[in-house]
Amino acid sequence: MLQVYNTLxxxxxxxxxxxxxxxxxxxxGPTVYNMPHIGNYRTFLMTDNxxxxxxxLGYKVKLVMNITDIDDKTIRDSKEAGMSLKDFTDKYTAEFFKGLDMLxxxxxxxxxxxxENVDGMIELARKLIEKGLAYEKGGSVYYRISGFPDYGKLSKLDFDNIIIGASVDVDEYDKDNPRDFALLKASTPEExxxxxxxESPWGKIRPGWHIECSVMAMNSFGPTLDMHIGGVDLIFPHHENEIAQSEGATGKPFVCNWVHGEHxxxxxxxxxxxxxxxFTLPEIVEKYGGEVVRFMFLSVHYRKKLDYSGAFAExxxxxxxKLKETLDNLEFALKNVEDESNPGDLETLKSLPELEIQFREALEDDFNTPKAITIFRELSRTSNVYLExxxxxQVLEQIHSLYKQFSDAFGIFAQVGKEEIPEEVASLVEEREAARKKKDWANSDVIRENIKSLGYIVQDTKEGPKVKKAEES
RNA sequence: GUCAGAAUGGCAGAGUGGUUAUGCUUCCGGCUGCAACCCGGAAUUAUGUGAGUUCAAUUCUCACUUCUGACUCCA
Incomplete structure (x- = not known):
């Protein structure tokens, strides 16, 4: 039974x-105005997980993620870069997708x-004005917080006691209440x-930030969706405002389950x-590899802070x-196994269903990936002990199948077993085997060094030499 | 200042009102021609501080300290 922490x-x-x-x-999703950093990707990866x-767990999932390609920062920085807004945001949207692929x-x-959704935003603003929940002032449209009694239910903020931000924008000068937020902003001459x-009924405008998510979410799923995900910093004001906009307009609950990832x-x-x-993603992916970064993020629960450092990454x-090695060894054994059956071997099979259950239960416990990794390690040890x-x-296949099942759930080890060994390395390995047969250890060791200098590691096993690409460190 | 979350060995990180898992790291042993991989064993002053509830607290409660964050753009 899946349990999920709900910020609400x-x-x-x-x-x-x-x-x-x-x-x-x-x-x-991202505001595409610069290279996303690894913190952004932690949240995107959590969503993927x-x-x-x-x-x-057997659900059919539909995920919609917005791309904010118009806001204060994109407008400001595109100008600075001397680019049109579209060229500028296209560039960083491409970077964003590259990062997704890396992970x-x-x-x-x-x-x-x-x-692409401004019409919907204008429509929503009109609806909110009709309901008395928004008003136009100076060509901008603002949300009237006092009209929505539930305001604050997500962030649980006590608005009587908190300090209103020192820096109040000039264009907010006109608002009825300083906490009212812009749905649509009047265009500046420069814009x-x-x-x-x-064009809108209130003149030339551009979207405020919060309204886009209400519009795109409801366009995609209707008034009520199951889950809404974001970073903890979005709880207030962004998500609070989304609730106000959406529920104010429809009168229906907007999101059943609010999920927020820690920083x-x-x-x-x-x-x-x-x-x-x-740190940007390419920096650390280059250093450790995308799957390591992925694994690193999954090794800390999404509601806990992840304290990144070099030592942590190592x-x-x-x-x-270590987990990868087991899969390597498993696949190697599978390639070389003969079909002789030892009935006693089947004992190992009995422990597999239990591990599968434990793995599932870990994930069902609010997506507890660190706990699930522990179960994964147990499978690894079970596998290694068996390989002794x-x-x-049959046993190898079943272990392997469960191993792949766990790997796929984590989105790692997709490439294991698919790498090609270069001709040059392969022939050196053969040469070394010949030397080893003659017990010419000196020569055999020299060849092993040669192989290593080509970036490959050879390991001697009962089934013969096992070659793999060395991990650079 | 107000609010929220957090604090577990050298590092990372779970669970639990009743001998703190698990992995990395380190050491020893086995396997190996030697390695590597792997297996077995061990170690390290581990539950932030101080109270309270309890037969029993790392777990529940309170306070304190520290950290992080929100209140202003922010994943």
Whole structure:
């Protein structure tokens, strides 16, 4: 039984989609104005893990992730870069997708853009004005918070006691209440000059930030969706405002389950430009490999802070390699096994269903990937112990099949067993085998070094030499 | 300042009102021609501090300390 922590209630709840067997998920995607950093990708990866887990549990999942391609920052920075808004955001949208591929993140069902949904936003704004929940002032449309009594239910903020941000935008000067937020912003002369504006009943406008998500989520799924995912920093104001917009307009619950991922910090500190500790994904993927980064992120529960550091990454890498080695060894054994059966071997099979259950239960416990990894390790050890002695094909196949099942659920080891050994290396290995047969250890060791210098490692096993690509470290 | 979350060995990280898992790291042993891989064993002052509830607290409660975050763009 799947249980998921819901920010709305601050408890784990039994997960039940509106439509049996199908799950609708909306996730807040990137604002495409610069290279996303590894913290952004932690959240995207968490979303991917949730999708994969739900699929592993048998649900049909539809994920929609928006791309914010018009807002203050994209407008500002595209100008600075001397590019049109579209060229500028296209560039960083491409970077965003490249990063997803680096981490083997599955594509969502759709990636709607804010700029493609302005009509819907105007429509929603009109509806909210009709209901008295929004008003026009100075060509902008604002949401009237006082008209929505539930405001604050997600963030649980006490609005009487918190300090209103010191920096109040000039264009917010006109609002009825300083906490009211913009749905649509009146275009500035500069924006109009650059062609960044949309016609509306209130004149030329461009979208505010929060309204796009309400529109795209409801366009995709109707008034109520099962799950909405984002980083913890979005709880307020972004998601609070989404609730106000959506539920204000429809009168129906917007999201059943709010899921928020904790932040990634670096050596105990927030990643920030001023501290100079911002890492982009390509930087660390180049260093450790995409799957290691993926594994590293999955080794910490999504609701816990992940404290990134070099030592942490190395640790994750060792853990990852250990699990990978087992799969390598399993596949090697499978290739070389003879079909002789030892009835006693079948004992090992009995432990597999139990591991499968434990693995599933770990994931069902609020997507507890660290716990699931522990079960994965148990399977690894079971497998290694078996490989010490046993070679029953049926047993090997069943272990392998479960191993792949776990790997796929995590989205790792997709390439294991698929790498080609270069001709040159293969012939050296043969040469070395010949030397070993003659017990010419000196020569055999020299050849092993040669192979190593080509970037490959040879291991001697009962079934003969096993060659694999060396991990650079 | 208000609010929220967190604190477990050298590192990472789970669970649990009743000998703290698991992995990495380190050491020893086995396997091996030697390695590598793997297996077995061991180690390390481990549950932030102080109270309370309890027969029993790492787990529940309270306070404190520290960290992180939200309140302003932010995954």
């Amino acid at each position: 209630t601050r408890t784990k709840e039994i997960f039940k989609p509106v439509k049996e067997g199908e799950v609708s998920i909306y996730a807040c 949730i999708v994969r887990t739900l699929e592993y 083997n993140i599955k594509r969502a069902s759709a990636y709607p853009r804010a700029t 109009i000059e650059r062609g960044i504006y949309y 990634l910090i670096v050596e105990g500190e927030k990643m920030s430009k001023s501290r100079g500790n911002v 640790n994750a890498k060792n853990n990852y390699l 002695t046993g070679r029953n094909r």
